[in-house]
Amino acid sequence: MFAIAKTKATRGIWSAAPQHPGTPARGMVTVDVMAAGICGTDYHIYNWDSWSAGRVPTPMVIGHEFVGHISAIGEGVSGYALGDRVSAECHIACGTCHACRTGNAHICENTSIIGVDRPGAFAEQVEVPAANLWRVPDAIPDVHAAVFDPVGNAMHMVATAKVTAKHVLIVGGGPIGLFAAAIAKAHGARSVTVQEPNSARADIARSLGLDLVVDPRDPANRARILTLTEGRGPEVILEVSGNGAALNAALDIAAPGAVVALLGIPSGPVELDLGAKVVMKGISLLGITGRRMYETWYQVEAFMLKHPDLMDKVITHVLPAIDFHRGFELMDEGSCGKIVLDFRQIEQRLSA
Numbered sequence: 001m002f003a004i005a006k007t008k009a010t011r012g013i014w015s016a017a018p019q020h021p022g023t024p025a026r027g028m029v030t031v032d033v034m035a036a037g038i039c040g041t042d043y044h045i046y047n048w049d050s051w052s053a054g055r056v057p058t059p060m061v062i063g064h065e066f067v068g069h070i071s072a073i074g075e076g077v078s079g080y081a082l083g084d085r086v087s088a089e090c091h092i093a094c095g096t097c098h099a100c101r102t103g104n105a106h107i108c109e110n111t112s113i114i115g116v117d118r119p120g121a122f123a124e125q126v127e128v129p130a131a132n133l134w135r136v137p138d139a140i141p142d143v144h145a146a147v148f149d150p151v152g153n154a155m156h157m158v159a160t161a162k163v164t165a166k167h168v169l170i171v172g173g174g175p176i177g178l179f180a181a182a183i184a185k186a187h188g189a190r191s192v193t194v195q196e197p198n199s200a201r202a203d204i205a206r207s208l209g210l211d212l213v214v215d216p217r218d219p220a221n222r223a224r225i226l227t228l229t230e231g232r233g234p235e236v237i238l239e240v241s242g243n244g245a246a247l248n249a250a251l252d253i254a255a256p257g258a259v260v261a262l263l264g265i266p267s268g269p270v271e272l273d274l275g276a277k278v279v280m281k282g283i284s285l286l287g288i289t290g291r292r293m294y295e296t297w298y299q300v301e302a303f304m305l306k307h308p309d310l311m312d313k314v315i316t317h318v319l320p321a322i323d324f325h326r327g328f329e330l331m332d333e334g335s336c337g338k339i340v341l342d343f344r345q346i347e348q349r350l351s352a
């Protein structure tokens with residue numbers, strides 16, 4: 001079958017022809033992939049940074065944000081039928097560790113990730129545990145359903161930080177920051193500001209009807225943010241850039257008692273004056289990873305049903321899956337919001 005894989009332990013990504021998954025194992029299903037989103041994690045694996053080189057065995061079919069139709073069902077699976085349209089949580093939690101048994105499977109210490117630790121969804125077919133499936137309502141189109149996972153990252157962050165009636169600053173307008181901005185607005189934030197240096201992404205943020213979009217290099221920002229936030233500074237900061245300097249600047253402008261949720265992953269250790277910037281200001285720092293299983297998925301479904309227009313604004317490119325190289329080039333250029341690969345016509349296109 002056609003697949004997109006890390007076949008060599010060096011920068012790049014290639015097409016591959018692995019075997020179809022075959023009869024699913026007990027508790028598993030096979031999904032015929034219709035559409036799949038390119039995640040920042042896929043881009044890390046493409047770049048073969050130190051994290052991916054240390055974690056991902058090659059060859060590995062990548063991709064973990066997807067929607068498709070169930071085409072085979074393993075023994076012991078109930079509640080699903082052939083043809084059901086599904087997405088799936090890509091974190092396969094162990095179910096037995098302390099985190100899993102206390103309702104926190106998103107921080108399971110034994111997590112295996114689809115497209116990182118086991119064959120992924122950038123393929124005609126992917127095998128996943130039935131326990132991880134999410135049935136998609138007909139009203140949500142494939143292109144939106146393909147990105148339940150990153151919208152879930154954004155949703156988990158916004159819901160955990162509790163933005164209603166708060167002045168919110170989002171640091172980083174990549175796909176997850178943009179989804180977070182749209183969700184924060186929908187959740188009744190008093191104001192939403194996005195800080196993003198890339199002009200193409202800043203333009204996408206502006207299209208979401210936010211209160212303020214700023215460039216971190218502009219010295220006038222501080223005054224503009226303080227004016228918007230009634231002189232207090234943002235009461236909620238969502239850090240989605242992974243940039244340590246940006247986090248430091250955000251803590252400087254944070255209102256006393258602010259909640260600062262950290263989702264961006266810095267490339268290395270970050271230096272922080274904890275005493276002055278966190279302790280003495282009474283700041284709450286929240287680490288955010290994955291999505292709550294499955295509370296976040298219900299929240300994302302509701303958001304997608306209510307705000308398809310906002311989904312369309314953040315998803316800027318839908319490319320035929322065989323043009324995947326173009327998708328990674330667009331991420332190199334940063335001239336994109338979310339990119340979705342369309343696998344629907346893959347067989348016809350390959351034989352054309």
Ligand code: NAD
Pocket residue numbers: 039040041153171172173174175176177195196197198201216240241242243245246262263264265266288289290
């Ligand atoms: P991305 O890299 O596309 O977006 C980051 C954005 O931050 C970019 O648009 C970049 O221009 C911007 N940026 C850089 N410097 C900035 C500054 N000084 N101020 C403001 N913005 C700045 O990534 P993404 O896919 O949107 O993901 C965001 C982050 O979240 C990444 O670090 C990613 O690795 C991480 N991530 C975390 C999880 C998790 O579970 N915690 C899951 C997925 C992704």
Ligand code: ZN
Pocket residue numbers: 093094095096097098099100105108109110111
């Ligand atoms: Zn576990």
